[in-house]
Amino acid sequence: MLSLLPKRVFWQAAxxxxxxxxxxxxxxxxxxxxxxxxxxxxVPAVIATVLSxxxxxxxxxxxxxxxxHHAEETRTHFERELARKTSELRSTxxxxxxxxxxxxxxxxxxxxxxxxxxxxxxxxxxxxxxxxFIDYLRYIGARGEFGDQNIEAVVAQRVEQLKRVHSFERTRxxxxxxxxxxxxxxxxxxxxxYTDITARKQAEQELMRAMEAAEAANRVKSGFLANMxxxxxxxxxxxxxxxxxxxxEAQDVGQADFVPDLTKIENAGKHLLGLINDILDxxxxxxxxxxxxxxxxxxxxxxxxxxxxxxxxxxxxxxxxVIDCPDTVGTIETDVTKLKQSLLNLLSxxxxxxxxxxxxxxxxxxGDRVVLRVSDTGIGMTADQMARLFQAFAQADASTTxxxxxxxxxxxxxxxxxxMLRGDVTVASEPxxxxxxxxxxxxRQGEAPAQPMAAPRRAVSGDVTGERxxxxxxxxxxxxDTIGGMLGREGYRVVHARNGRDALDIARKERPDAITxxxxxxxxxxxxxxTALKNEPALAEIPVxxxxxxxERAIALQLGAAGYITKPVDWAQLSAMLRRLGKRGDTAxxxxxxxxxxMRETTRRMLERSGxxxxxxxxxxxxxxxxxxxxxPSVILLDLMMPVMDGFEFLERVRGNxxxxxxxxxxxxxxxxxxxxxxxxxxxxxxxxxxxxSTGVDLRTAVRDILKSRAVTSKxxxx
Amino acid sequence: xxxxxxxxxxxxxxxxxxxxxxxxxxxxxxAPDGQxxxxxxxxxxxxxxxxxxxLPVLDGWEATRRVKAGDATRNIPVIALTAHAMVGDRDKAxxxxxxxxxxxxxxxxxxxxxxxxxxxxxxx
Numbered sequence: 068m069l070s071l072l073p074k075r076v077f078w079q080a081a082x083x084x085x086x087x088x089x090x091x092x093x094x095x096x097x098x099x100x101x102x103x104x105x106x107x108x109x110v111p112a113v114i115a116t117v118l119s120x121x122x123x124x125x126x127x128x129x130x131x132x133x134x135x136h137h138a139e140e141t142r143t144h145f146e147r148e149l150a151r152k153t154s155e156l157r158s159t160x161x162x163x164x165x166x167x168x169x170x171x172x173x174x175x176x177x178x179x180x181x182x183x184x185x186x187x188x189x190x191x192x193x194x195x196x197x198x199x200f201i202d203y204l205r206y207i208g209a210r211g212e213f214g215d216q217n218i219e220a221v222v223a224q225r226v227e228q229l230k231r232v233h234s235f236e237r238t239r240x241x242x243x244x245x246x247x248x249x250x251x252x253x254x255x256x257x258x259x260x261y262t263d264i265t266a267r268k269q270a271e272q273e274l275m276r277a278m279e280a281a282e283a284a285n286r287v288k289s290g291f292l293a294n295m296x297x298x299x300x301x302x303x304x305x306x307x308x309x310x311x312x313x314x315x316e317a318q319d320v321g322q323a324d325f326v327p328d329l330t331k332i333e334n335a336g337k338h339l340l341g342l343i344n345d346i347l348d349x350x351x352x353x354x355x356x357x358x359x360x361x362x363x364x365x366x367x368x369x370x371x372x373x374x375x376x377x378x379x380x381x382x383x384x385x386x387x388x389v390i391d392c393p394d395t396v397g398t399i400e401t402d403v404t405k406l407k408q409s410l411l412n413l414l415s416x417x418x419x420x421x422x423x424x425x426x427x428x429x430x431x432x433x434g435d436r437v438v439l440r441v442s443d444t445g446i447g448m449t450a451d452q453m454a455r456l457f458q459a460f461a462q463a464d465a466s467t468t469x470x471x472x473x474x475x476x477x478x479x480x481x482x483x484x485x486x487m488l489r490g491d492v493t494v495a496s497e498p499x500x501x502x503x504x505x506x507x508x509x510x511r512q513g514e515a516p517a518q519p520m521a522a523p524r525r526a527v528s529g530d531v532t533g534e535r536x537x538x539x540x541x542x543x544x545x546x547x548d549t550i551g552g553m554l555g556r557e558g559y560r561v562v563h564a565r566n567g568r569d570a571l572d573i574a575r576k577e578r579p580d581a582i583t584x585x586x587x588x589x590x591x592x593x594x595x596x597x598t599a600l601k602n603e604p605a606l607a608e609i610p611v612x613x614x615x616x617x618x619e620r621a622i623a624l625q626l627g628a629a630g631y632i633t634k635p636v637d638w639a640q641l642s643a644m645l646r647r648l649g650k651r652g653d654t655a656x657x658x659x660x661x662x663x664x665x666m667r668e669t670t671r672r673m674l675e676r677s678g679x680x681x682x683x684x685x686x687x688x689x690x691x692x693x694x695x696x697x698x699x700p701s702v703i704l705l706d707l708m709m710p711v712m713d714g715f716e717f718l719e720r721v722r723g724n725x726x727x728x729x730x731x732x733x734x735x736x737x738x739x740x741x742x743x744x745x746x747x748x749x750x751x752x753x754x755x756x757x758x759x760x761s762t763g764v765d766l767r768t769a770v771r772d773i774l775k776s777r778a779v780t781s782k783x784x785x786x
Numbered sequence: 787x788x789x790x791x792x793x794x795x796x797x798x799x800x801x802x803x804x805x806x807x808x809x810x811x812x813x814x815x816x817a818p819d820g821q822x823x824x825x826x827x828x829x830x831x832x833x834x835x836x837x838x839x840x841l842p843v844l845d846g847w848e849a850t851r852r853v854k855a856g857d858a859t860r861n862i863p864v865i866a867l868t869a870h871a872m873v874g875d876r877d878k879a880x881x882x883x884x885x886x887x888x889x890x891x892x893x894x895x896x897x898x899x900x901x902x903x904x905x906x907x908x909x910x
Contacts, residue, residue: 304891305798311894312806319809340891 165262172255174200174229186245186261201226212240229257235622236264244268271595275602282603285353292350299343307336345476352483359487361512364403366396366430366437373407373428377414385423386443388414392430399437400512405484409492412477413441413504421445421501436490437510442503448496456494457482481506488512536560537645538579540570540596541614542588546636550583553638559645567591571599574606581629581645586615594626601627604675612644655701656680657770660690660717661735662709670704670735673766687712691720699730702770707736715747733769788905789813791832793823793849794867795841799890803836806894812901820844824852827859834904835864836897838890839879847882854883863904867892 160167166183170176176198184194193203204225208218234248246262310333317325351357370392381388399406410428417426424444431438448456457478478492485492490508537559539550551561562577564570566588574582582600586593593613600606610629614636623631630644657679661667664685671681682700684690686709694700703721707714714734721727734748790812794800797818804814815830817823821843827835835853839846846866853859865886866879879887886900 300890301796301799305796305802307891308799308802312802315806315809 165260167261168259169252170200170256170259174226174256176200177256183259183261186239186243186263188239200229232616236268271598275599278599279602289350289353292347296343296347299347300340303336303340303343307333307340310336345480348480349476349483352480357483357487359402360404361400362403363398363400364406366399367392367394369399369403369407369410370428370430373410373414376411377418377426380415381418381426384418384421386418386421387425389425389427390430391427396430396432396437397510399508399510401488401508402484405488406508409481409484409506410439410441412481413492413506416477417441417443417445417502417504424501432510433507435510437508439506439508440503441506442501444501447498447500447502448494449498453494453496457492535580535645536562536577538562538564538570538573538577538582540564540567540582540588540593541585542566543585546585546614550636550641553642554645557642567593567596567599570596571603571606574600574609575603578605579609582609582611583641584611584613584628586613594622597623597626597628612641655770656682656698658682658684658690658693658700658703660684660687660703660709660714661706662686663706666706666735670766674770679770686710687714687717687720690717694721694727694730699727701731703730703732704766704770705732705734707734715744718748733766735766787811787813788833789815789830790901791815791817791823791826791830791835791862793817793820793826793835793841793846794838795819796838799838803892810898818842820846820849823849827853827862828856831858832862833908834901835862836901837864837866837884839866839868847878850879850882850884861908863908865897865900865904 160178160180161182163180163182166180166186168176168179168183175196176194177196179194187193187203189203189206192198193206201222204222205218207213208221213221229249230251232248232250234246237245237247239245242265243263244265246264248260248262249257251257310329314326314329314333317323317329348357370390374388374390378388414426414428421443422445426443427441429440429442431440482492485506485508488508489512490506492504492506494502494504496502537554539547539554539561540563541547541550542565547563547565551563554561562573562579564573568591570582570584573579584593584596588596593615597611597613600609600611607627611627613623613628613631614634615623615631616634632641632644657674659667659670659674659681660683661670662685667683667685671683674681679701682693682697684693688711690703690705691712705714705717714736718732721730721732740748790807792800792804792807792814794803794816795818800816800818804816807814815826815832817826820841823835823837823841824844826832837846837850841849844852850864850866853862853864863885864883865888866882866884867888867890868879885904888897888900
């Protein structure tokens with residue numbers, strides 16, 4: 068600061084100091100002189116003092132002027148600086164795509180940009196420094212943006228939120244989706260940032276719809292093919308059958324020279340049947356209809372049976388078949404038909420691609436696994452060909468089909484089978500040096516076998532015991548280490564995904580019992596992953612626990628999360644939550660009683676997507692009739708206003724019947740209930756959902772909650 | 787000679803199998819659906835029934851169950867024929883009371899073996 072003072076000011080200040088010190092010195096000398104001297108000295112002293120005062124006054128004025136001048140300069144300097152900064156800030160704010168606003172400690176609006184005004188769509192008088200955030204909330208509340216919720220309650224809740232960093236999404240009446248982020252500032256106010264994410268949301272939704280449509284189409288295709296099996300095989304049976312018959316008859320009537328041609332028809336028919344069977348098997352796998360049947364068999368008997376079928380095939384290309392299966396291999400618990408089919412696939416491939424060579428099946432026991440190795444001395448494969456080998460409809464080479472025939476599905480099916488049986492099949496090969504396929508299967512299945520691919524959840528029986536699998540989804544390696552370690556110690560099997568896309572793949576493959584899902588991940592955030600999981604019928608029932616930095620309980624539950632935990636993770640809380648979620652419950656049967664066909668239809672679809680089975684009745688009377696004729700449903704969804712018999716009477720009848728009394732009832736109604744009605748319903752229903760505001764997720768969550776509580780109850784009674 | 791009741795809705799399959807069986811010396815009676823099959827089982831008293839499982843009117847599972855529930859027909863051996871070798875089908879067929887099970891397309895020598903074995907067992 069001193070360096071800023073001009074030299075002139077410094078010297079003037081020095082002069083003032085000199086005079087002051089001089090004047091004071093004179094005064095001191097006078098007082099030493101004592102009273103007699105006082106009078107003598109008075110006049111000069113007064114003069115000196117006056118003079119001093121004058122000089123001081125004069126100089127002080129000069130200093131004042133100088134200082135004022137300096138302050139003026141400094142102020143101008145700061146004002147210029149401030150103006151520059153303000154303008155920089157302003158143009159930054161105005162050029163942002165986001166709407167930005169700052170509020171002070173009284174939640175009064177301090178700064179905002181034009182985008183903010185546009186996003187808020189409020190009358191001009193709200194954009195002034197004397198309006199507060201609370202005024203704004205009340206205004207949009209009055210405008211109806213909080214739905215039926217109590218405006219003051221929402222205001223109180225929103226104000227409470229301001230103490231923490233939080234973010235949420237809001238759809239405005241015109242359909243624009245805003246992501247709103249608010250964070251407290253050090254002065255006690257807060258900053259709000261509004262981002263228009265409409266395009267992103269639309270793209271996400273479109274992607275989701277396209278994905279759903281594609282998956283649905285694929286399921287329809289697979290289902291169609293699986294259903295076609297009878298239609299496709301019947302005419303082939305006739306072709307094969309009649310050609311066999313004609314061969315017998317030709318021989319009987321002495322026309323044996325017809326036999327070779329008839330044999331060709333028969334063989335071609337059988338070949339076609341094999342191809343159709345492959346395609347149908349794969350369709351069945353894809354449609355989730357392939358079931359696993361576990362039985363125990365001697366491995367050597369399986370090998371002997373396979374030899375009987377493959378030996379003639381190997382011989383056609385001049386190959387020698389060697390089967391090495393020591394008795395010590397013992398027995399295997401597996402789906403024997405699928406094991407045989409897998410071995411036949413591998414061995415017939417080997418026979419097809421090998422000429423005048425050796426085909427070997429070597430079987431050995433390796434601890435609790437059985438290793439079945441099929442090797443040949445055939446043409447082998449490049450690394451590139453091997454990479455595509457196990458994919459459906461991708462033979463190693465397009466020309467392979469022409470040369471060697473086959474659908475190219477055999478290996479894809481073999482891999483599916485191996486994985487359904489909790490094993491796998493791998494390949495090692497080099498061009499010209501033959502190939503080795505290794506099929507490894509567990510000798511004992513122990514618990515339930517792995518689920519059929521893409522099978523709906525209901526295929527899982529509720530009482531399957533054994534370790535539970537938790538899928539941990541996080542982009543942060545440290546979280547995998549810590550959560551993985553913790554869950555591992557508690558006896559869970561942990562599988563890991565580092566991003567959303569992997570998470571979905573792994574969830575499909577592993578069918579975990581629960582998922583912990585980080586919200587903040589690059590590319591696909593946790594919310595999108597959650598939405599994708601909940602939109603996929605086979606995955607929708609897996610409970611998901613959101614791990615978030617922020618308090619976003621409402622959005623988590625709305626999107627169907629089973630729970631949420633804020634980071635840093637409290638292990639005890641996570642562990643308790645996982646225990647509480649327990650094993651996945653079975654899916655439920657739901658009876659919908661509603662006179663509105665559209666409501667029934669949408670609810671049915673939504674519930675069926677979660678794997679529930681649904682029955683419908685159009686009024687209370689029909690509902691009672693259905694209950695009398697069918698096993699009890701897990702839940703009843705009940706409309707109140709219906710012709711013939713309304714929901715109130717229905718409830719009264721149901722609760723009055725000892726057999727039906729305990730069926731949970733969810734009232735789904737558009738009727739605005741008065742206090743007496745609510746009181747009536749309170750004792751006899753599990754929950755009341757307002758049709759007007761209910762979303763599918765609400766219903767789904769409500770149904771799931773009820774099933775969960777029932778699962779707990781029934782467990783409690785069996786213990 | 788043994789009498790076989792063939793219950794099969796597909797005309798060609800019925801024709802083929804019946805002709806082949808007849809050539810082997812069996813007497814064959816035929817029904818195109820489960821209901822008629824059930825009636826013939828009672829009126830014709832066959833020595834053995836070959837039962838297709840996907841049949842109109844009354845399917846093969848139910849027809850077999852009723853054959854096995856009827857006092858007069860209970861002891862007639864039934865061989866289930868299904869279109870595809872599904873493991874579940876075999877269990878289902880045996881659950882329904884079938885004595886044996888084979889898949890279509892029929893491997894005739896194998897089917898003959900099963901027929902003869904069941905007829906033999908019946909005589910003992």
